[in-house]
Amino acid sequence: MAADNQNFFERVYAVAEQIPFGKVTSYGAIAKYLGAARSARMVGWAMNASHLKDEIPAHRVVNRKGLLTGKHHFDGTNLMQQLLENEGIVVIDSQIQELDKHFWDPFIELE
DNA sequence: AGGGTGACGATCA
DNA sequence: TTGATCGCCACCC
Numbered sequence: 001m002a003a004d005n006q007n008f009f010e011r012v013y014a015v016a017e018q019i020p021f022g023k024v025t026s027y028g029a030i031a032k033y034l035g036a037a038r039s040a041r042m043v044g045w046a047m048n049a050s051h052l053k054d055e056i057p058a059h060r061v062v063n064r065k066g067l068l069t070g071k072h073h074f075d076g077t078n079l080m081q082q083l084l085e086n087e088g089i090v091v092i093d094s095q096i097q098e099l100d101k102h103f104w105d106p107f108i109e110l111e
Numbered sequence: 112a113g114g115g116t117g118a119c120g121a122t123c124a
Numbered sequence: 125t126t127g128a129t130c131g132c133c134a135c136c137c
Contacts, residue, residue: 027118031120038132039134041117041119041134042135045134046134048117063119064120074118
């Protein structure tokens, strides 16, 4: 049904909201969890709309490489990096260090 | 109705 | 290893 489209966004929000403090995840991980592994871009698109909701910690969502590709979409240029560093995550040049250590997998946490 | 874009991911060279 | 290209699917013009 047409409502499915909206449901897709809601699902992305539901997962993003559950990302704990000091943790990060990737678009592909969320997409895969939603059953749209090949639509990682759609997750990013949903995140773009999430900017309307201050409940979505979009700064905790990065690409698979741990690179803050979406930082440019934030209010400031380095706001995203600042937020992550504020959570105890080391970020150098928009690149999260020790990504594996801070990675949050919805498949494991939302098992 | 058709074409282009995009906060990605995987594969190929 | 890094860099470049294709594929994906929803949304906008």
